[in-house]
Amino acid sequence: MDLIALIAENAPWAWIILGLALLALELLVPGVFMVWLGGAAILTGLTVLQVGIGWPLQWGLFGVLSLALVAGWLAYSRYRDANAPQGTEPQLNARTTRLLGRESVLIEPISDGVGRIRVDDTVWRVSGPELPEGTTVRITGARGAVLEVEPVR
Structure with a gap:
């Protein structure tokens, strides 16, 4: 029996199987795109049934x-x-921006433009003008x- 004739005779089930295959493909290919094509194929199969x-x-x-499912998902x-509600901590994953304006003492002098400071429990590399150890x-x-630093006057 010819495969195309078999699919034509069982069109609703062919669409449903295609939809399930597309949904299974979504597990391998990230992006939440095949879900909508698979859903459209299943809905087409149910309609043809x-x-x-x-x-x-x-x-x-x-x-x-x-098109309707993809456009609906994009609009949603x-x-x-x-x-989406704004978080209570907008700089949660931006550690360096949370440190702007803070003062600290050099634990290693800035020479050749690079030194180190300790902020809380972390040692940071800093860049700035030549400064001796112990400078705020x-x-x-x-x-x-x-971090970019300047001496406190």
């Missing part, structure tokens, strides 16, 4: 459902992101994990 329609209309229905995710400095910026 209830209402016998020809192949051209089935493909059209699948296309429309795919944009709405969700725009209305203020953190003015950061480049990656290197």
